[in-house]
Amino acid sequence: MQSVLREMMLQDIKTQISSLPKLENHNNGDYHFSMVLEEPPKSHWMFSMPLNKLYIRMNKTFNIDVKFKTKMPIQPLNLRAFLCFVKDVSGPVLRCQNHLSTDPIKANQSMRESLLRCENPNTTYCGTSDGKSIGERYSVLVPLNMSRSSQHSGGLVRQTLAFSFSCQNSCFGRKETCLVFCLENSNGDILGQQVLYLKICTCPKRDRNQDERQLEKTKMRLLSDAAEDDEVDGPNAKRKYRPTTLNDDVKEENESNDSTDILHVPADWQVSRTIDGNYRLVIKCEQKDLLLQSIEGIIEKAAVALLRNPQSTKLHQHANHLLNLKKCALKLP
Structure with a gap:
């Protein structure tokens, strides 16, 4: 009976990446996955605790820590991050033509077209402009370092990643957006998810x-x-x-x-x-x-x-x- 329930749970996890995003936090894989955002003093970005919302200027970088527990047997894990409209999860969040035209042509065209950028050198830029499901929409995929656990973090792995945005909310009609973080294994199975609401603007404070x-x-x-x-x-x-x-x-x-x-x-x-x-x-x-x-x-x-x-x-x-x-x-x- 337990094996049947486990198979059903795993099948549900595997189908998530092929479905539309759901704006909810979960830890289906029991990895104690979380994202920790700590606002430094005199920062160019702001965080609202009651709204769980980040306010940041375009092309400015913010650091966020990914935390998770290692499980045996140890398997490679990735962090996928993507933007999503709060009231229309099926709508792709794309760069505006004005900002896209001022961005120089790069060898990595997917990175140029991605509104979300990650400073990690091992970042992979995924998706297409008409992608709607989690696996098909524009996203960044970052391999996680499995050897950074410490007693200070309660024995969990804690890794700092830096992100920035190449457009702002006014570029797409001031629609409310959020940033979704997914913890995935090498097969693309979603093991945990965290949602951070977001506004890219000229005056965060x-x-x-x-x-x-x-x-x-x-x-x-x-x-x-x-x-x-x-x-x-x-x-x-x-x-x-x-x-x-x-x-x-x-x-x-x-x-x-x-x-x-x-x-x-x-x-x-x-x-x-x-x-x-x-x-x-x-x-x-x-x-x-x-x-x-x-x-x-x-x-x-x-x-x-x-x-x-x-x-x-x-x-x-x-x-x-x-x-x-x-x-x-x-x-x-």
């Missing part, structure tokens, strides 16, 4: 601040709408919303699985799939403050999703349910 202010407005509007629908008596009626404070510990979010191979989950915590295909989460908190912080974190994620898709009725409903959940939690003794 200004645009990041504008988007984060818009996120706060979205959260405040959700709270205001919920307050109109539900009157609360007592001291909670005048409770003011205070944005969640994000500190440096949040940077470890993508590294939460790095320390151990075994997941320790309390018996009274549950993560399950319901019959109708939805997901169910049950957690237990010893302190009320921890419960409220957990709910506020989920509300923030819902606000980010609404910011990207404000017309979604389901997202509005989901956000309202979370706000009502928080109100119920506030009433607890």
Whole structure:
């Protein structure tokens, strides 16, 4: 039975590269794959933690670390990276003719036509201008060094790669884009995936601040709408919303699985799939403050999703349910 399930899982992994991209993070191969982005001081690029979004100028380089666990038997691994439109994953992200015409003719024509560039000398530029699937669209493929694990990284391999972009979002109608990273083996099987939202612009700091202010407005509007629908008596009626404070510990979010191979989950915590295909989460908190912080974190994620898709009725409903959940939690003794 286990062998059958394993074959089904492997077949699903192998078919991913021939399918359209899905903008989701996963670790199907159990390699604890993650991408770590740390913004240096006085940088020419900016990173928004709550939006999981990189803001960078065209032709400027940023460094990002790929982390993964080695497994026996050791097999060669590659990192594939490509750009994708957030609201149209089938649409190829291509360079504009203006910037392409100013780029000198190179021996590697695929590199010239690629909007994404990697500084690693062993980079392979893949894909065609009409490619839609992961394996056929423009992407860069970088071989990973398997011998760089260290105790400082929790025994995981950590390798720094440098990327840049040869066009900006205004070149293709200011459509929202993201950068997708896939961990692959030598057969092209996708073992893990991470998504980083992206804006290539002339003023990263200004645009990041504008988007984060818009996120706060979205959260405040959700709270205001919920307050109109539900009157609360007592001291909670005048409770003011205070944005969640994000500190440096949040940077470890993508590294939460790095320390151990075994997941320790309390018996009274549950993560399950319901019959109708939805997901169910049950957690237990010893302190009320921890419960409220957990709910506020989920509300923030819902606000980010609404910011990207404000017309979604389901997202509005989901956000309202979370706000009502928080109100119920506030009433607890």
